[in-house]
Amino acid sequence: MPQLDLTATSLDITRAICDVPSVSDDETTLADLIDDAVRALPHLTVHRDGDTIVARTELGRPQRVAIAGHIDTVPINGNVPTRDIEVDGEAFLWGRGTVDMKSGVAVQLKLAAELADPRVDLTWMWYDHEEVDAERNGLTRLARTRPDLFAADFAILGEPSNGEVEGGCNGTLRAVVSTRGVRAHSARSWIGENAIHKAAPILLRLSEYRAREIDVDGLAYREGLNAVHIGGGVASNVIPDVCAVEVNYRFAPSRSAEEAEAHVRDVFAGFDVEISDLSPGARPGLDAPLAQQFLAAVGAEPRPKYGWTDVARFSAMGVPAVNYGPGDPHLAHHDEERVPVSQIESVEHGLRAWLANR
Amino acid sequence: MPQLDLTATSLDITRAICDVPSVSDDETTLADLIDDAVRALPHLTVHRDGDTIVARTELGRPQRVAIAGHIDTVPINGNVPTRDIEVDGEAFLWGRGTVDMKSGVAVQLKLAAELADPRVDLTWMWYDHEEVDAERNGLTRLARTRPDLFAADFAILGEPSNGEVEGGCNGTLRAVVSTRGVRAHSARSWIGENAIHKAAPILLRLSEYRAREIDVDGLAYREGLNAVHIGGGVASNVIPDVCAVEVNYRFAPSRSAEEAEAHVRDVFAGFDVEISDLSPGARPGLDAPLAQQFLAAVGAEPRPKYGWTDVARFSAMGVPAVNYGPGDPHLAHHDEERVPVSQIESVEHGLRAWLANR
Numbered sequence: 001m002p003q004l005d006l007t008a009t010s011l012d013i014t015r016a017i018c019d020v021p022s023v024s025d026d027e028t029t030l031a032d033l034i035d036d037a038v039r040a041l042p043h044l045t046v047h048r049d050g051d052t053i054v055a056r057t058e059l060g061r062p063q064r065v066a067i068a069g070h071i072d073t074v075p076i077n078g079n080v081p082t083r084d085i086e087v088d089g090e091a092f093l094w095g096r097g098t099v100d101m102k103s104g105v106a107v108q109l110k111l112a113a114e115l116a117d118p119r120v121d122l123t124w125m126w127y128d129h130e131e132v133d134a135e136r137n138g139l140t141r142l143a144r145t146r147p148d149l150f151a152a153d154f155a156i157l158g159e160p161s162n163g164e165v166e167g168g169c170n171g172t173l174r175a176v177v178s179t180r181g182v183r184a185h186s187a188r189s190w191i192g193e194n195a196i197h198k199a200a201p202i203l204l205r206l207s208e209y210r211a212r213e214i215d216v217d218g219l220a221y222r223e224g225l226n227a228v229h230i231g232g233g234v235a236s237n238v239i240p241d242v243c244a245v246e247v248n249y250r251f252a253p254s255r256s257a258e259e260a261e262a263h264v265r266d267v268f269a270g271f272d273v274e275i276s277d278l279s280p281g282a283r284p285g286l287d288a289p290l291a292q293q294f295l296a297a298v299g300a301e302p303r304p305k306y307g308w309t310d311v312a313r314f315s316a317m318g319v320p321a322v323n324y325g326p327g328d329p330h331l332a333h334h335d336e337e338r339v340p341v342s343q344i345e346s347v348e349h350g351l352r353a354w355l356a357n358r
Numbered sequence: 359m360p361q362l363d364l365t366a367t368s369l370d371i372t373r374a375i376c377d378v379p380s381v382s383d384d385e386t387t388l389a390d391l392i393d394d395a396v397r398a399l400p401h402l403t404v405h406r407d408g409d410t411i412v413a414r415t416e417l418g419r420p421q422r423v424a425i426a427g428h429i430d431t432v433p434i435n436g437n438v439p440t441r442d443i444e445v446d447g448e449a450f451l452w453g454r455g456t457v458d459m460k461s462g463v464a465v466q467l468k469l470a471a472e473l474a475d476p477r478v479d480l481t482w483m484w485y486d487h488e489e490v491d492a493e494r495n496g497l498t499r500l501a502r503t504r505p506d507l508f509a510a511d512f513a514i515l516g517e518p519s520n521g522e523v524e525g526g527c528n529g530t531l532r533a534v535v536s537t538r539g540v541r542a543h544s545a546r547s548w549i550g551e552n553a554i555h556k557a558a559p560i561l562l563r564l565s566e567y568r569a570r571e572i573d574v575d576g577l578a579y580r581e582g583l584n585a586v587h588i589g590g591g592v593a594s595n596v597i598p599d600v601c602a603v604e605v606n607y608r609f610a611p612s613r614s615a616e617e618a619e620a621h622v623r624d625v626f627a628g629f630d631v632e633i634s635d636l637s638p639g640a641r642p643g644l645d646a647p648l649a650q651q652f653l654a655a656v657g658a659e660p661r662p663k664y665g666w667t668d669v670a671r672f673s674a675m676g677v678p679a680v681n682y683g684p685g686d687p688h689l690a691h692h693d694e695e696r697v698p699v700s701q702i703e704s705v706e707h708g709l710r711a712w713l714a715n716r
Contacts (some may be wrong), residue, residue, distance in 0.1 A: 184690070185665065186582065187582070187608050187664045187665030188581035188610065189569075190580065194584050196564070196586075197561060197585060199588075203558035207558045211548075224470055224545070224546075226544050226547045226554075227591075228588065228594050228598060230590045231591070232589060233589075236532060236586050236587065236604065238586060239586070240586060248594060291642070306545045307543065314507030330549065353402065
């Protein structure tokens with residue numbers, strides 16, 4: 001395996017790290033490459049925890065910024081190795097991970113190598129297992145083993161945001177809404193009670209639900225309440241006694257986890273509701289002084305982030321955090337995942353403009 | 359393995375054949391026992407096809423009656439071997455197959471051995487794979503390989519009917535009613551279309567559906583339209599693009615298969631409906647002269663049969679057919695499956711009363 005050349009262009013680094021598959025649970029090869037490359041840099045102190053690598057400057061600056069990106073991807077579906085393609089005259093790098101989020105990681109790696117003398121101290125964090133259960137996320141593990149490494153005044157996650165700055169993120173709640181009936185042979189259905197039929201009002205409430213759009217610190221967060229799974233049925237000649245609808249509620253960061261739960265219980269009043277997963281969102285945090293400086297330096301108009309990202313983790317630790325990375329989030333996990341080359345370059349320039357000591 | 363003693367009581371024969379497990383696909387041991395026992399009877403000519411056994415008298419009588427029962431059961435769930443129990447002072451034989459339908463088969467075996475000189479020629483049929491797909495049913499196979507063995511003027515299926523005569527049977531139709539949407543990440547649900555939400559009217563129509571009760575040849579057939587399965591969902595963060603509801607329509611024997619299909623398509627107008635299974639019912643056939651004689655001999659008031667049984671197969675071949683067997687059909691497939699000893703005896707007496715030459 002050749003070493004990673006961090007003096008290459010951020011496009012070439014993106015290509016190199018996308019062509020090393022790193023589906024969740026299989027990040028070690030890529031983590032080793034990153035580890036080797038950053039340990040060669042004398043201005044960084046490197047910590048390794050599993051397949052998470054933390055590289056810090058220790059220059060005694062009055063402020064510290066954490067810049068993080070996950071190195072795992074969702075499963076490959078015939079879209080590795082990467083290809084250079086052109087769409088409507090625009091150059092793209094196509095393939096798994098180009099958007100979510102190895103182009104963001106590539107820019108971070110390049111700047112980690114280049115910025116030996118940044119204007120703030122930097123904590124670079126590249127971590128594993130973001131695309132699976134939160135419990136397995138490399139940052140969840142690191143927060144237990146080395147919480148001190150999270151100390152920072154501001155954080156930037158390189159999640160795809162079309163090269164824009166996306167503040168905060170929506171929260172997410174999952175719940176199972178279920179009905180119960182009584183089994184019977186379907187030839188004598190009047191003996192039983194059909195749990196699937198009883199679920200009609202659940203689907204009706206979902207289909208009639210009008211999601212709110214909520215202003216939080218000047219950004220408009222759009223919510224959503226959706227069934228993501230439904231299941232019921234015992235056998236093709238049996239009246240089913242259970243039907244379960246899994247719903248996912250994405251809620252604005254102005255709602256607390258408790259308020260989100262109460263809202264879902266209210267929507268499905270009269271039904272059994274079991275909360276299976278609940279992560280509060282993160283307020284944009286754009287009023288922090290470092291955030292204001294950052295916005296001014298990159299010249300960006302902030303937008304809301306709808307998807308939950310690890311900014312919420314920093315936010316919950318009291319560190320204002322934003323998303324800033326190349327790539328269209330709509331193409332994340334897509335088989336036609338591809339990143340505009342121009343966005344890789346603009347994010348690189350944006351971060352450099354803010355972080356370089358002038 | 360001891361031989362089957364067909365001179366034992368029908369209760370003891372029921373016990374013996376229930377204690378030889380014969381879940382669908384595993385009928386050979388029991389089929390061999392039956393085969394050995396009936397080949398020892400000089401008044402019967404025996405044919406074997408897989409695990410289906412046909413034993414015929416060939417006495418040159420002007421009329422022939424087919425009497426049939428399946429020897430397979432649904433899976434055992436801790437309810438073999440059988441036990442003698444008492445419920446509210448009444449004696450029962452408890453265990454898998456006691457109702458569906460080894461007590462009926464036991465009565466048939468006993469009478470097959472005893473009635474060397476019946477008043478009509480008899481075709482006894484004991485067959486495999488009734489509890490699974492119709493395509494694997496032993497009678498389906500036999501109808502292809504030896505259709506001549508089905509020749510008869512009247513047929514009696516020993517399916518559980520509480521010792522009453524149940525005429526004909528409802529038809530059954532299965533269909534998959536489905537919706538389509540557009541996948542999207544659930545954090546940006548407004549990009550997609552939720553196929554599960556779109557299924558709300560399907561469940562609503564099912565829950566509001568009022569099934570008909572239809573008089574056919576003097577018997578009241580109760581229909582039913584039910585969801586038996588529902589499924590949809592891609593992943594817990596994806597707006598689902600497909601939702602499928604499997605429905606089962608049980609329809610009176612006065613409706614043709616085509617009418618049943620048209621009715622279901624009408625109920626779910628506007629949705630994609632795919633018919634997956636369709637078996638017409640059987641009219642009671644109680645106006646046949648042999649049926650009238652049979653009813654008079656056993657002294658029974660006929661009732662409608664709701665569940666589909668192989669009487670429909672005979673009916674479709676032009677042979678009027680009824681269900682007549684011990685056991686409460688509500689307890690078929692039940693973990694507490696149990697048959698009243700008195701019903702085993704009354705069915706034995708009823709059949710003997712009609713078939714014995716006096």
